[in-house]
Amino acid sequence: MSNKWVYSFSKERTEGNRSMKELLGGKGANLAEMCALGLPVPPGFTVTTEACIDYQKSNQINEDAKSQIITALKEVEKITGKTFGGGENPLLFSVRSGARASMPGMMDTVLNLGLNDETVLSLAKKSGNERFAWDSYRRFIQMYANVVMNFNISILESTLEDLKEARNVHLDTDLTADDFKQLVQVYKQIIANESGQSFPTDPMEQLWKAITAVFGSWMNPRAIKYRELNNIPSDWGTAVNVQAMVFGNMGDDCATGVCFTRDPSTGDKRFFGEYLVNAQGEDVVAGIRTPGPINTSSKNDSNRNEKTLEEYMPKAFAELTDLYQKLEKHYKDMQDIEFTIEGNVLYLLQTRNGKRTAQAALKIAVDLESEKIVTREEALMQLDPEVLNQLLHPRLDPNVKKKVITKGLPASPGAGSGMIVFNSEKAHALNETGHKVILVRQETSPEDIAGMAASKAILTARGGMTSHAAVVARGMGKPCVAGCSSITVDYVKNEMRVDGRTFKEGDWITIEGATGEVIEGEVPTLDAEISAEFATFMSWADEVRRLKVRSNADNPEDAKTSIKFGAQGIGLCRTEHMFFEAERILAVREMIFAEHTEQREKALVKLLPFQRKDFIGIFKEMDGLPVNIRLLDPPLHEFLPHTDEDKKELAEYLDVEVKTVEEIGERLHEFNPMLGHRGCRLGITFPEIYRMQVRAIIEAAIESKKAGVTVIPEIMIPLVAIDSELAILREILEKDIKQIFKDAGEEIKYKLGTMIELPRAAITAAEIAKHADFFSFGTNDLTQTTFGLSRDDAGKFLTDYISKSVVPNDPFVSLDQSGVGFLVDFACKEGRRIKSDISLGICGEHGGEPKSIDFCHRTGLDYVSCSPYRVPIARLAAAQAVIRNK
Ligand code: PEP
Ligand code: MG
Numbered sequence: 001m002s003n004k005w006v007y008s009f010s011k012e013r014t015e016g017n018r019s020m021k022e023l024l025g026g027k028g029a030n031l032a033e034m035c036a037l038g039l040p041v042p043p044g045f046t047v048t049t050e051a052c053i054d055y056q057k058s059n060q061i062n063e064d065a066k067s068q069i070i071t072a073l074k075e076v077e078k079i080t081g082k083t084f085g086g087g088e089n090p091l092l093f094s095v096r097s098g099a100r101a102s103m104p105g106m107m108d109t110v111l112n113l114g115l116n117d118e119t120v121l122s123l124a125k126k127s128g129n130e131r132f133a134w135d136s137y138r139r140f141i142q143m144y145a146n147v148v149m150n151f152n153i154s155i156l157e158s159t160l161e162d163l164k165e166a167r168n169v170h171l172d173t174d175l176t177a178d179d180f181k182q183l184v185q186v187y188k189q190i191i192a193n194e195s196g197q198s199f200p201t202d203p204m205e206q207l208w209k210a211i212t213a214v215f216g217s218w219m220n221p222r223a224i225k226y227r228e229l230n231n232i233p234s235d236w237g238t239a240v241n242v243q244a245m246v247f248g249n250m251g252d253d254c255a256t257g258v259c260f261t262r263d264p265s266t267g268d269k270r271f272f273g274e275y276l277v278n279a280q281g282e283d284v285v286a287g288i289r290t291p292g293p294i295n296t297s298s299k300n301d302s303n304r305n306e307k308t309l310e311e312y313m314p315k316a317f318a319e320l321t322d323l324y325q326k327l328e329k330h331y332k333d334m335q336d337i338e339f340t341i342e343g344n345v346l347y348l349l350q351t352r353n354g355k356r357t358a359q360a361a362l363k364i365a366v367d368l369e370s371e372k373i374v375t376r377e378e379a380l381m382q383l384d385p386e387v388l389n390q391l392l393h394p395r396l397d398p399n400v401k402k403k404v405i406t407k408g409l410p411a412s413p414g415a416g417s418g419m420i421v422f423n424s425e426k427a428h429a430l431n432e433t434g435h436k437v438i439l440v441r442q443e444t445s446p447e448d449i450a451g452m453a454a455s456k457a458i459l460t461a462r463g464g465m466t467s468h469a470a471v472v473a474r475g476m477g478k479p480c481v482a483g484c485s486s487i488t489v490d491y492v493k494n495e496m497r498v499d500g501r502t503f504k505e506g507d508w509i510t511i512e513g514a515t516g517e518v519i520e521g522e523v524p525t526l527d528a529e530i531s532a533e534f535a536t537f538m539s540w541a542d543e544v545r546r547l548k549v550r551s552n553a554d555n556p557e558d559a560k561t562s563i564k565f566g567a568q569g570i571g572l573c574r575t576e577h578m579f580f581e582a583e584r585i586l587a588v589r590e591m592i593f594a595e596h597t598e599q600r601e602k603a604l605v606k607l608l609p610f611q612r613k614d615f616i617g618i619f620k621e622m623d624g625l626p627v628n629i630r631l632l633d634p635p636l637h638e639f640l641p642h643t644d645e646d647k648k649e650l651a652e653y654l655d656v657e658v659k660t661v662e663e664i665g666e667r668l669h670e671f672n673p674m675l676g677h678r679g680c681r682l683g684i685t686f687p688e689i690y691r692m693q694v695r696a697i698i699e700a701a702i703e704s705k706k707a708g709v710t711v712i713p714e715i716m717i718p719l720v721a722i723d724s725e726l727a728i729l730r731e732i733l734e735k736d737i738k739q740i741f742k743d744a745g746e747e748i749k750y751k752l753g754t755m756i757e758l759p760r761a762a763i764t765a766a767e768i769a770k771h772a773d774f775f776s777f778g779t780n781d782l783t784q785t786t787f788g789l790s791r792d793d794a795g796k797f798l799t800d801y802i803s804k805s806v807v808p809n810d811p812f813v814s815l816d817q818s819g820v821g822f823l824v825d826f827a828c829k830e831g832r833r834i835k836s837d838i839s840l841g842i843c844g845e846h847g848g849e850p851k852s853i854d855f856c857h858r859t860g861l862d863y864v865s866c867s868p869y870r871v872p873i874a875r876l877a878a879a880q881a882v883i884r885n886k
Contacts, residue, residue: 005051005065006072009035010043010079023048025239027098030352037330039323040347043079044093044243045072047211049100052237055215061208069211073242080244085203089126090119092136092245095210097217099238103226107217107238108147110210111280112140112245114203120184124177132250134180135172139280141187141199144206148213151195156187171289173278207242214240246347248340249280255313255341256281259294261324262334264356267363271324272298273337275309281338281349294320316346327351332374333382334364358390359531366533369540376540377883383537385850385876389413389514391534392565392869393477394525396512403520405509406498408459408484411470413514413869416456416479417522419506422494424451425643426505431455438509440496442489444469446638449580452476457511459518461487461496471780471845474867477561479513487518538566538872541879547856548863549874550626552843554578556617561868566875569626570618571776571865572716572843575693576634578614579607585639589650592636593664597688604692611693615700619711628714628776628843628865629697630755631690635678637668674784675758679719680729687732690717694733698740701748714751716776721760723767730771751839756827757781765827769834776865777824779815779844779852786819814851821852825859832860841865850877857881 007015007024009032016024016032024032028046035041051065061069077083082091092114097107115123115137124133145151163179164170175183188199200206217223218238227234248256259273274291292306293299294317299308310317320339323346327335336354340347356364361383369379393414396402418436421427424447427439431454439455441448443462452458452472457479460469464483473480488497494505498518503509510519550571551562555578559570579588584607591603618627641647641661651658670676683690694715701711715733720726730752741747754771756762757778765775815821824842831838841863846852848866853874856864858881866874 002064003050004068005048005054005062006045006068007032007048008043008045008072008075009041010076011035011038011040012043012079013075016046021100022236023050023239025049025098025100025241026102027096027350028239028241030350031241031243034348034351037326039327040319040345042244042246042347042349043076044241045069045076046098047240047242049237049239052215052218052239053235055212056219056237061211061215066208069207069242073207076244082244084114084207086119086122088122090114090122092119092123093207094241094243094245095207095214096241096243097214097238098241099218099232100236101230101232103223103230103232103238107214107220107223108143110140110143110147112136113144113206113210115140116201116203119203127247127250129251131177131180132247134177134184135175135249136247138180138183138187141184141191144210145187145191145199148206148210149191149195149197151191155190155194159183159186159190173289211240211242214238246340246342246349247280248276248342249278250342252278253313253341253344254278255309255316257291257294257309257339259320259324259337259339260334260354261328261337262354262360262364262367264334264336264354264360267356267360267367269367270297271295271321274298274303277312281340313341313344316341316344319346323348329373332368332378334360334368358387361387362391362531362533362537366536377544379537380540380544380876380879381883383876385873385880388872388876389869391530392528392872393479393514394527395514396510396519397524397526400523402510402517402523405501405503405518405520406484406486407516408461408481408487408518409464409470410514410516411467411482412458412473412478412480414457414477414479415510415512415514415523415525417508417510417525418456419508420496420503421451421455422489422491422496422505424448424454427451428454438511440487440489441469442491443467444472446576446580446634447642449577450582452478457481457513459484459487459509459511461485461489471867473513474845474848474869476558477867477869479511481511481513481516481518484516484518534872538875541876542566543879544882545875545878546882547853547861547874547878549871549878550628550841550843550863550865551868551871552847552865553618553868555614556621558868559618559621562871563621565868565871567625567868567871569628569712569863569865570622571628571841571847571863573618573627573629574633575611575614575630576632576638578611579632579639581610584610586650586653588639589641590654591689592639592668593650593654593656593661597686600686601688604688608692608696611696612700612703615697615713616704619700619704619709619713620707624710624712626712626714628716628774628841629693630716630718631683631693633679633718635668635670635673635676636682637665637670637673640665640668674781675719675721680717680725680754681719683717683729684725687729690729690733691736694736695740698737698748698750699744701750702740702744702746705746705748711748712750713748714753714774716774717752717754718778719757719781720754720768721758723764723771726754726768726771753839755781755843756824757785757844759785759823762823762827765830766834769831769838772831772835772838774839774841775827775831777827777840777842777844777861779820779824779842779846782820782823782844783813783818786823814849815846815855816851820846821855824855828859828861848874850880853877854881854884858885 014035018033021029024046082089084091094111096109120137124130146153248254255277257275273294276291294309333353335351338350365379365382368374396415418438421437427437438457440459460482470482510523548568550569551567552572553559587606594600651661701713751773753774755778756775840861843865847864848870
């Protein structure tokens with residue numbers, strides 16, 4: 001049997017349906033579905049994506065496909081009672097591309113195909129509207145020349161403008177039939193002169209060339225680039241949809257328009273849209289004439305005085321009203337519908353799930369559920385979890401014009417404006433005196449915490465989506481644009497340069513963290529509002545999900561935010577951030593510069609009350625929920641003073657020379673800051689540091705318990721590579737804990753476990769599990785230590801890495817696609833094999849990323865932990881994981 005290359009669609013007979021996107025493309029499958037529903041869709045046929053792939057091999061449409069096209073064409077002639085290429089009632093076609101995934105701008109549409117010097121006369125006669133016929137013809141020539149012949153049509157456009165000027169009119173609609181007749185002749189002449197080809201007069205030739213052009217457009221540079229950017233395989237091909245034309249521009253009983261079944265900006269349940277009498281589809285979007293409202297609820301300031309479609313064509317409007325409700329029920333979502341009315345008869349040209357704002361998406365999902373159009377689970381699946389992001393952060397006022405300076409990575413959403421400041425101390429000082437600032441850094445380090453906290457937003461020139469700036473900003477809920485490589489930050493001149501422009505300290509900029517835009521000056525923002533729908537929707541997610549969701553929070557304030565967003569505990573409290581506060585950093589540095597244990601202990605005693613207070617504050621906020629506290633993680637050199645001022649202050653405090661401070665600083669320099677003397681290894685050489693931290697945790701827990709707070713502390717040892725590291729520390733720390741219990745005459749339940757954040761730890765998880773009550777996967781370090789790439793890319797990356805000796809820009813690959821995911825899965829299995837009740841969680845950035853959350857669900861983790869502001873996203877993603885994997 002020969003291959004089927006062509007599928008017909010019409011109210012009368014339809015061969016495809018919506019599930020056939022791969023073969024018919026999105027548009028083709030949808031047209032088939034609409035016809036199968038009995039909707040008034042103009043008949044036509046779809047030439048399959050397989051025919052496109054076949055075309056790519058030989059650069060021609062195969063004979064088999066050609067004959068199927070002709071058969072399908074005859075069927076359309078029969079249904080419409082019109083003839084293609086001649087006769088009294090000429091059939092015209094629209095020809096459009098339609099790939100499996102929508103690829104805007106790949107190939108434009110050709111309308112009115114089939115017109116020539118003869119058919120135009122029949123059309124004029126049949127329609128009784130000469131002007132309409134010639135207008136359609138000149139439009140066709142222009143589109144065909146552009147799309148099929150690749151002709152630069154600006155010259156045709158200016159000819160039209162010249163003609164309007166000569167006739168002293170503004171609108172195309174003011175031109176007469178004779179004007180268009182003249183224009184057609186001039187167009188054909190120009191095309192012949194400029195391109196050396198005459199415009200094809202045979203409608204069949206027009207059709208073959210148009211189909212060929214669509215197939216060819218699959219390989220045009222624009223389409224290739226688009227596929228590259230959107231991960232669309234090049235062997236999908238595009239389908240071609242050939243459909244009978246209906247005319248909204250044949251006279252005053254004709255119209256064309258667009259409508260939405262609900263309000264796409266608020267989500268309100270109101271049918272609304274716009275239409276134009278005597279016009280073709282593109283006129284509505286072109287903005288030359290002001291479209292009228294389809295009904296009273298679509299009236300606004302600019303169209304208030306226009307007649308509604310409801311008043312003007314009540315019959316067609318009533319039909320449209322009936323159809324939109326059917327469509328919404330069928331597609332179970334808000335629809336964006338294109339329609340045309342020809343001689344008072346309504347046709348639907350397209351329906352699709354309408355684009356909408358985040359607020360609208362939420363409201364529509366909740367409303368559709370209460371109207372019983374979708375089930376609760378379907379409603380939960382309707383929202384992309386990332387959309388919730390927009391609901392929780394301030395956003396730019398969309399009504400204000402903005403001047404974009406440059407773009408970086410959208411590292412943390414939200415919008416903020418302020419004066420540029422290049423160092424953290426200054427940011428802090430200016431904030432104290434009531435100024436709004438934006439911290440601009442080459443990249444940030446833990447030292448910048450206070451400066452970041454004092455800023456409205458953060459901008460960095462280097463670093464990726466898991467860079468320090470990105471991670472911390474997300475945690476703080478501050479807008480951040482990271483890795484903005486077009487910017488040069490000059491700390492000496494206190495300025496940043498971008499594309500030949502210079503911005504000085506004190507200049508105002510605005511950061512839009514959801515898009516990565518850096519904008520000139522101050523742009524007003526609108527506050528986020530948490531609606532009743534949000535609460536309802538999130539409660540549905542909570543009923544469905546299995547994974548618990550915790551947050552990464554380092555202080556009581558973040559803990560409070562986490563609770564507000566529904567966190568069920570803290571999955572990571574990074575204690576090093578507590579060390580940077582002004583009144584503590586000197587004691588921290590004193591500890592680092594200590595020559596021997598006793599001296600170190602003396603400094604640590606000063607830190608103990610601070611840490612204890614930190615933990616009491618956090619336990620109080622998290623009453624009844626687990627709090628996972630990580631002991632010191634970074635290498636000591638991160639705490640060293642950098643500015644001359646700080647070095648001098650420290651020298652005075654320690655009563656030594658500045659030179660000594662510098663010498664010791666150099667000694668502490670880490671050659672391998674990722675794997676060197678830090679985390680548990682630092683904890684083993686200087687156990688007094690971890691002992692102080694554990695004392696602070698346990699004493700804080702006891703004190704909180706006495707105050708009536710339910711405490712569930714978890715003590716986490718970072719950067720374990722070898723099981724013995726954990727065994728040694730566990731023994732030292734548990735001895736202390738016992739003693740503290742004894743001294744206090746009070747005990748509390750706690751867990752002691754480790755991060756799995758080095759490949760060696762993941763591989764030897766079975767050994768490590770013997771000493772751990774829990775594992776928490778540190779996928780940030782795992783990403784960096786496995787070079788963070790998908791398995792396929794790892795080899796290529798390694799070559800680049802060695803040849804350019806560059807550190808990767810934190811490539812973010814979901815766990816289900818990466819070597820990191822493999823390690824997590826392996827370590828979970830090994831951990832559980834040894835200890836069936838070991839608690840498993842994740843606290844790296846993947847814990848807030850929907851695809852990775854799906855992976856964590858499938859892998860059987862107990863919880864994910866992410867920035868407070870991502871908690872709702874994780875809750876929804878965890879619910880969707882359950883539904884998806886049922
Ligand atoms: C990690 O490595 O994934 C982690 C959470 O720790 P940090 O980001 O602090 O290194
Ligand atoms: Mg880590």
